[in-house]
Each structure stands twice: as structure tokens, then as C-alpha cells.
Amino acid sequence: MTEQTNKPYLGFGLGLRAEHYQDILERKPKNVDWFEILSENYMIDGGKPLYFLDAIRQDYPMVMHGVSMSLGSTDELDFDYLKKLKALIERVEPHWFSDHLCWTGVDHRNMHDLLPLPYTEEAVNHVADRISRVQDYIGRQMLIENLSSYITYCDDAMPEWEFLSAIADRADCNLLLDVNNIYVSSYNHHYDPIEYLEGVSAARVWQHHLAGHTNDGNLIIDTHDQDIIDPVWALYEETAKRFGAVSTMIERDGNIPELDAVLAELEHARAIAEPWYQD
Amino acid sequence: MTTLRELQLRFQDYLIGESEDIEADIVSTEDALAEHRLGAYYNAYRIRLIDCLAVDYSALQQYLGREAFEYLALDYLRHYPSRHPSVRWFGRHLPEYLRDLYQGEEREFLQELASYEWAQTLVFDAAGSGSLLQLQDMAQVAPEDWPLMTFEFKPAIQWLDLYWNVPPIESAIDNGAAVPAKQRGEFPQRWLLWRRELKTHWRSLEVHEAWALEQAADGASFAAICEGLLEWIDAEQVALVAAGFVKQWVGDQLVISLGKD
Numbered sequence: 001m002t003e004q005t006n007k008p009y010l011g012f013g014l015g016l017r018a019e020h021y022q023d024i025l026e027r028k029p030k031n032v033d034w035f036e037i038l039s040e041n042y043m044i045d046g047g048k049p050l051y052f053l054d055a056i057r058q059d060y061p062m063v064m065h066g067v068s069m070s071l072g073s074t075d076e077l078d079f080d081y082l083k084k085l086k087a088l089i090e091r092v093e094p095h096w097f098s099d100h101l102c103w104t105g106v107d108h109r110n111m112h113d114l115l116p117l118p119y120t121e122e123a124v125n126h127v128a129d130r131i132s133r134v135q136d137y138i139g140r141q142m143l144i145e146n147l148s149s150y151i152t153y154c155d156d157a158m159p160e161w162e163f164l165s166a167i168a169d170r171a172d173c174n175l176l177l178d179v180n181n182i183y184v185s186s187y188n189h190h191y192d193p194i195e196y197l198e199g200v201s202a203a204r205v206w207q208h209h210l211a212g213h214t215n216d217g218n219l220i221i222d223t224h225d226q227d228i229i230d231p232v233w234a235l236y237e238e239t240a241k242r243f244g245a246v247s248t249m250i251e252r253d254g255n256i257p258e259l260d261a262v263l264a265e266l267e268h269a270r271a272i273a274e275p276w277y278q279d
Numbered sequence: 280m281t282t283l284r285e286l287q288l289r290f291q292d293y294l295i296g297e298s299e300d301i302e303a304d305i306v307s308t309e310d311a312l313a314e315h316r317l318g319a320y321y322n323a324y325r326i327r328l329i330d331c332l333a334v335d336y337s338a339l340q341q342y343l344g345r346e347a348f349e350y351l352a353l354d355y356l357r358h359y360p361s362r363h364p365s366v367r368w369f370g371r372h373l374p375e376y377l378r379d380l381y382q383g384e385e386r387e388f389l390q391e392l393a394s395y396e397w398a399q400t401l402v403f404d405a406a407g408s409g410s411l412l413q414l415q416d417m418a419q420v421a422p423e424d425w426p427l428m429t430f431e432f433k434p435a436i437q438w439l440d441l442y443w444n445v446p447p448i449e450s451a452i453d454n455g456a457a458v459p460a461k462q463r464g465e466f467p468q469r470w471l472l473w474r475r476e477l478k479t480h481w482r483s484l485e486v487h488e489a490w491a492l493e494q495a496a497d498g499a500s501f502a503a504i505c506e507g508l509l510e511w512i513d514a515e516q517v518a519l520v521a522a523g524f525v526k527q528w529v530g531d532q533l534v535i536s537l538g539k540d
Contacts, residue, residue: 040364040365040366041520043365044367044404044406045367045404045405045406045407045434046405046406046407046434046435047403047404047405047435047477048403048477049404050404051407051477052406066512068365070364070496074283074284074287081364091444102286105291105361106291107288107291107361108283109291109295109360109361109362110360110361110362110363110364110366111291111294111324111361112324112327112328112331112361112366112369113291113294113320113323113324113327115287117283117422118283120282120283122283123283126283136296149322150311150316150317151305151306151313151316151317151320152305152306152317153286153304153305153306154303154304154305155282155286155304156306160423188311188316190308193320211522218310218315218326219311219315219316219319220309221319221323251355259309
């Protein structure tokens, strides 16, 4: 069922959060295979965050995940930002770096939110060109992540998975497929999430995010402050069936519980996915 | 590219509260109208940035109360929208903004509290220093080399002059302890903040130590510092007092290395 690919596989990881720094250093939990860091939290000059980053990096592989590249913005690419990102990449030596398929502001403003793009040919060309320029500057391939979204535009000319795939193919980048985001957007926009999974190339799916969310009744909001719900676990199992071994991590950004609670969720992910992985 | 750019400008104008034209670009469904869907972004923009300010200015928030702080934060967001890729820098204009918002002594106190909290953030993630000068290193300096000795300080140092007793108030609020009464001095007091082993420390400086530290950080030699201190200290005592300051700075791990004028 799965395509044979040469993509790297890191196992099961966690988003590194300040609340867990001390615990991780003291216990060095063996059931975490790797950590994902939020790049912007470490694009600073020094102090506690960089101290813990360097210390934990000695024990674990890492990947880097950003929120501010604003790949979809019609402002110029921010090369000051990219320069700092490149310096952090040289420091951390991550297996890969990623950002979102979104824009975060125009006219030199930053809304600090992951704003959705219209699914148009114009946007495909615009974003793919910018990803290519980023990859040329950084000197390596990147991953782009699908969003949770609450709106669709009247101008949309294709479903989200076609938009994502077209950009990945044109820019030759890989995908960070957030399973919770697919679930959230499919709920908010009334489509079948399986159709989404069938619309992306297994060879390009290098990483998964898993997270919790908040349902306000009409819309699901991607809050990352709750436990992962059963329908998201079920969708995650469908990804394992289709994409084979994909590095998977749990993203928790609010209402952060003790490390053991997140580790328990990570074990649950492992138990769901690993039976589907072929040797 | 005009179409995508115009769409983004309309969306952003909606988020900052300038126009609702973007609603015509958004699909409504039976369960969620465009207005409701866009509202998720409108609210998230505000909540995220208010929460960011509340972290950087936690004592100010507790002093004002959440409701007043949110009102202030929303108004600040309108006047100083973020233009930096990292939300870390969003709050940097708040002390300046407070100058225009309040009047009289309350304005001065709030502005000093905000300036102090911002200085703490600057100390928190300033560049590290590698190896630091130790007291035993000072013993290696030959007596004849002392006069021309200069000092390189670590980056994780800030100082500011405050009329109000802000640091003990901030510390009490931060620790949930009894908050001391607000007191305003006749003259501003200089406060030093520095990071030592990942923790931020603070203390007040007497006027002559404040002057000596500022001069030393500006590259003045030990002899030049002693000469300037004569304004406050007798000639017989001045070298001893200045050496005491140096010992304190080195002991507090403020000094990276020594140089020569």
C-alpha cells in the first residue's frame, strides 16, 4: 500500500518546550527519539533558551520549525530573518527545517498568525518561487506544513491538497503533514480528510504533527492546548497505512502538562503507527 | 501579483480593524458565516499579542488588573503594530507608549515599571560571555599595571535610573509577596540588572559607583576612574574604594576580561 521512498525517518518526537527543559536534561527520556524546536524562540543572542537548546541537542536529534517565514506574503522575502535562521541551522544542525504554507502579514507588518492563502494558480507560482529562493539561500530542501483554517476564499480554484502538492512539486520541497490540521480544516470546510491523504504524494511526506484543538460548535480552532482526540488518532492511523514510516511528533503550545503526560501521548502514537510500518 | 496582494491587504485591514471589505472574499456556509469565520482570526490576533505583552510585563498587568491591562494592550497594538518577525520584540515600545497615555506621577511610575520589566527581558536573552574574569585573576595583576587597567563587561547587563522603588515592588508582585508601598525619591536611583548563571539579579548603586561603572563600561582606565571619584571620595581613600568596586563587579561576574588603556 505504501510507496517505497528514501526519506529519512527519525521515529517519535516532541516539540521542545521551556516547561520541560529541566526534566528532559535530568531524565533524558529514552522514549523520545528527537525534538522539534520553534526556530524563532532561539533566534536570540544568548541566555537560558540557548543554554538548554545546546545541552539537549547533545543528547537528541532535532528538527527546526518556524512560524515567521511568511512564504505566502506579497512583501519581499525577509533576508535578515533568513540570515538568522541560517545561523541557527548551522548551530543546531537539524535534520531539516520547516515553516507553514501561509502568510503572516504584508506592508511590513506581522500579524503573528498563520493566515491562509487562496488556492489559485497565482498563489501556487508565487509561493513555489519563494520556497525555491529560500532553499537556494539556505542551501537545502525545506518542509512546508498545511494549516488549520477557518475560512476559504471565493476565488479558490482547487482543493487544499492539490494546492499543497502543486507547490511541493514545483518548488521540490517536502511536506510536514499536520494530521490535526487536516482534521480541523476538513471539519470546518466539510470535506473528507481521507481524500486529502489520497491527494498527496507519500514520497514528499517527511513529518507529521499531532495536536489537540478546541471545538466551538461551528468551528474547530487549532489551539494546541488539549489532548489529541480519537478522530485525529484514527486519521493518524490512516496516514500510517498510506505513507509508511514518517517521523511523528506531538505539538503542545498551551495548557502544557507534565512531561510524562505528553510522553504517554507519544507512546500512543507509536502503538498506532508502528504496526503499519514495513521493515 | 496585484490580486493576491490586494486580497492580503484587505485581510490585514480587517485584522487591524480598518475595513470589513474582506468579508466579500470569504465563503459563508450554513453553519458559519464569513463574519464568524473571520472573527476567529480577528480574535486570535488580539489575544496572542495581549498574552505576549502580559508575559513581558507581568508585574504591570498585575498592578493594573487584567481588564485595564487588556484595554491598554489593545490600544498599544493599534499604535505600535508588530513589524518584527519575532513576537519577542512586540512589546519594546510599551514604556514609550505609556508616556502618552497617563498623566503625572502615575504615568511616571507605570513607565518606570514597564522600563524595568523590559530591561529584564533584555538581560534574559542577551549574548552569553564565555569565560568570565575571576577574583583570583585579579591577584595576577601587577601593582604597576593597575592604573592603565580597563574592563570589558558582559552584554547581559542593563542599568536604569528610577525615581520610584520599582525593583522591590516588581519582585514582590512576581513572587506573590506583600508589595511594599510606592515611594518616590527626590532624585533618581540607578539600578543595575545582570544575568548570572541564567538568573537575573538586581541591586541599587550609590551615585559614585554608578558613575564609576558607567565610565568603566565606556572604556575608562582604573586611574581615570579614581580621578573622577575624587568628587566624592578623599584622595587617600579613592584607590581603595575604586578597587572595592572592581572586586564587587568581578565577584558579581560582570567582567569578561581586563585590557590596557
